[in-house]
Amino acid sequence: MKALRRWRQVGVRVDETRVADASGPSVPFDVAEDDPLLLHLQKHPDTVALNELDLDSPALDAMRAAAVQVIVPLVAQGELIGVLNLGPRRSERPYSLDDRRLLDHLAGNAAAAIRVAHLVRHQEQQARLHERIDQELKVAQLIQQQFLPQEAPAPEGWSVVPHYRPAREVGGDFYDFIPLPEGRIGLVVGDVTDKGVPAAMVMATTHSILRTDAPRLVDPGAVLSRANDLLCAEMPPNMFVTCLYAVLDPATGHLRFANAGHNLPCIHTAEGVVEPRATGMPLGLLPGLTYDEQEVTVDPGSTVLLYSDGVVEAHNPERELYGFPRIRALVGRTAPEDDVVQAVLDDLASFTGPGWEQEDDITLVSIARAPGAVAEIDQVGDPLATFEVASDLGNERIAADQVVNAIGHLGLSTPVVERVRTVVAEATMNAIEHGNDCRSEVPVGLSVSASPTELTIQVVDQGGATELPEAETPDIEAKLDGRQTPRGWGLFLMRAMVDHLEVTSEGDQRTVELIIRLDGDKERAL
Amino acid sequence: MNEFDAAVRQDGAMAIVDLAGTIDGGAEAALDAAYAGAAELRAGTVALDFTRVEYINSTGIALLVSLLAKARRDGRPVLAWGLTDHYREIFEITRLADFLEVVADEQTARSAAGSSTNEG
Numbered sequence: 001m002k003a004l005r006r007w008r009q010v011g012v013r014v015d016e017t018r019v020a021d022a023s024g025p026s027v028p029f030d031v032a033e034d035d036p037l038l039l040h041l042q043k044h045p046d047t048v049a050l051n052e053l054d055l056d057s058p059a060l061d062a063m064r065a066a067a068v069q070v071i072v073p074l075v076a077q078g079e080l081i082g083v084l085n086l087g088p089r090r091s092e093r094p095y096s097l098d099d100r101r102l103l104d105h106l107a108g109n110a111a112a113a114i115r116v117a118h119l120v121r122h123q124e125q126q127a128r129l130h131e132r133i134d135q136e137l138k139v140a141q142l143i144q145q146q147f148l149p150q151e152a153p154a155p156e157g158w159s160v161v162p163h164y165r166p167a168r169e170v171g172g173d174f175y176d177f178i179p180l181p182e183g184r185i186g187l188v189v190g191d192v193t194d195k196g197v198p199a200a201m202v203m204a205t206t207h208s209i210l211r212t213d214a215p216r217l218v219d220p221g222a223v224l225s226r227a228n229d230l231l232c233a234e235m236p237p238n239m240f241v242t243c244l245y246a247v248l249d250p251a252t253g254h255l256r257f258a259n260a261g262h263n264l265p266c267i268h269t270a271e272g273v274v275e276p277r278a279t280g281m282p283l284g285l286l287p288g289l290t291y292d293e294q295e296v297t298v299d300p301g302s303t304v305l306l307y308s309d310g311v312v313e314a315h316n317p318e319r320e321l322y323g324f325p326r327i328r329a330l331v332g333r334t335a336p337e338d339d340v341v342q343a344v345l346d347d348l349a350s351f352t353g354p355g356w357e358q359e360d361d362i363t364l365v366s367i368a369r370a371p372g373a374v375a376e377i378d379q380v381g382d383p384l385a386t387f388e389v390a391s392d393l394g395n396e397r398i399a400a401d402q403v404v405n406a407i408g409h410l411g412l413s414t415p416v417v418e419r420v421r422t423v424v425a426e427a428t429m430n431a432i433e434h435g436n437d438c439r440s441e442v443p444v445g446l447s448v449s450a451s452p453t454e455l456t457i458q459v460v461d462q463g464g465a466t467e468l469p470e471a472e473t474p475d476i477e478a479k480l481d482g483r484q485t486p487r488g489w490g491l492f493l494m495r496a497m498v499d500h501l502e503v504t505s506e507g508d509q510r511t512v513e514l515i516i517r518l519d520g521d522k523e524r525a526l
Numbered sequence: 527m528n529e530f531d532a533a534v535r536q537d538g539a540m541a542i543v544d545l546a547g548t549i550d551g552g553a554e555a556a557l558d559a560a561y562a563g564a565a566e567l568r569a570g571t572v573a574l575d576f577t578r579v580e581y582i583n584s585t586g587i588a589l590l591v592s593l594l595a596k597a598r599r600d601g602r603p604v605l606a607w608g609l610t611d612h613y614r615e616i617f618e619i620t621r622l623a624d625f626l627e628v629v630a631d632e633q634t635a636r637s638a639a640g641s642s643t644n645e646g
Contacts, residue, residue, distance in 0.1 A: 272581075326631075328577070415612065415615070418612035422616070429583065479595065480591065480598050482595065486588040487588040488588075489587045490584040492620075
């Protein structure tokens with residue numbers, strides 16, 4: 001039956017044959033695919049008289065009733081593509097052997113011509129189909145581009161960089177920036193399931209709903225909840241929309257967002273990369289849903305990255321996923337002045353390799369807050385912070401965070417800030433453990449000051465009476481061989497990471513002074 | 527504060543230890559268990575993925591030295607990836623970087639582990 005199936009594919013009705021005589025129009029017959037007549041003609045593709053056939057065939061019965069006398073199979077390239085049925089001759093004489101030879105010859109030529117006609121028609125249909133698909137893709141692209149913002153907002157002290165790259169078969173990614181009351185900005189990143197025109201239409205609807213409701217409702221959770229209810233009523237089957245909606249207040253750095261099943265925002269802060277979580281179902285699945293809200297503060301020097309699945313679900317030639325850990329690590333490696341969007345695109349290109357066919361739309365939006373303007377620093381040395389922490393292990397990180405916050409406005413480069421974090425944590429840990437013997441009630445005091453050329457941090461404990469062990473260069477070979485304890489890195493690290501370290505004692509009080517020169521910080525943001 | 531996790535998985539002749547969180551004094555038991563797990567797998571190479579490590583202090587450095595000492599004793603090369611620039615600097619300062627191979631990512635580690643197995 002394979003030949004018949006192919007025959008059907010080229011658009012010719014299998015279940016139809018025609019009878020003709022000179023006295024009237026041709027009459028079509030329905031022939032079932034499993035009719036024994038078809039099987040017979042496939043095996044014996046020669047002109048045959050009906051009275052020579054002994055088959056239990058409904059088609060044959062119908063032909064006999066219509067006075068068909070001779071069947072001429074039309075065979076091209078070994079495939080039965082039609083049948084010519086002839087009624088009685090006008091002379092009423094039987095078909096002769098010569099007649100049959102002539103009919104066989106004619107059938108061979110006719111079959112070849114019909115075959116060519118089928119192929120031409122098939123090609124034309126395919127061309128029309130491709131043209132229609134191309135046309136649909138163009139329409140989808142047009143709709144999508146129509147609704148993407150023409151320019152990004154540019155509040156003072158902020159840099160907003162969008163990037164949208166459609167896949168060949170346009171997916172349903174979208175993003176938007178919505179002006180809100182009091183200078184706030186609505187940030188939208190979303191993805192409609194499915195591709196092409198239907199996805200583009202749903203994207204356009206979602207865009208319009210958000211544009212209408214966001215300025216009125218403002219609260220991200222309420223905006224998504226309203227959008228969900230409206231979309232549920234109109235959503236085509238098996239489609240839904242993932243969407244992250246955030247409201248940024250550029251004046252304060254507050255970013256409040258709600259999330260309908262979309263990727264979480266990835267935020268590079270001075271403390272590392274964080275992904276604040278807000279959960280909720282995608283839009284358009286179930287009415288009456290509510291959406292959690294989350295609020296974070298984007299500090300100077302921090303960057304928020306919003307992105308679509310097209311990034312994390314990209315594959316390399318080994319079919320490995322680009323994945324969330326890569327994007328998190330990459331965001332963590334970027335400095336505040338870096339273009340994180342370009343960094344992701346470069347990393348993705350190197351991961352996927354040359355000749356990669358993009359599988360899905362890629363959308364990236366970065367929202368970066370400029371590092372604080374470099375403060376005017378007093379010549380003598382501005383005290384920036386003075387505080388105490390209890391002598392409990394773990395508090396060294398709190399002390400380090402507080403110092404880093406206190407120097408945030410100095411616009412120091414990330415490497416310098418990270419060194420400060422490490423040396424303050426190490427000095428405070430030493431003070432807690434060795435100076436104050438982990439006595440919770442005895443505090444460790446810290447003070448931070450800065451001059452135009454130096455940052456000075458003092459860490460004070462109550463271990464003045466005890467000798468601080470001299471920091472020797474640890475011999476890692478001896479440590480690996482077991483000739484030295486693996487420990488003993490704290491003071492060594494501190495000495496290596498600051499420009500000057502001095503330990504002084506006065507009575508019970510011991511002070512570790514750490515000085516980092518700022519004039520060597522070439523990356524210092526100005 | 528001492529939230530740390532070290533999960534071991536096998537990848538051919540390599541045992542990959544996925545490190546996550548803070549490597550300080552509180553990480554000792556988990557790091558010891560992770561190396562024991564890698565040894566149980568009879569791994570040719572131990573690979574440390576630092577991608578999800580947020581903080582390492584001097585005690586954490588000492589724990590990594592202990593792990594390196596065990597690996598050296600057992601003849602297992604150690605690979606590492608996912609370090610931030612800051613911790614790369616610390617690995618250079620402490621010369622840890624001389625005794626483990628810092629590679630770009632897991633895929634590179636796989637090729638490096640393959641070649642060190644072949645050599646060894």
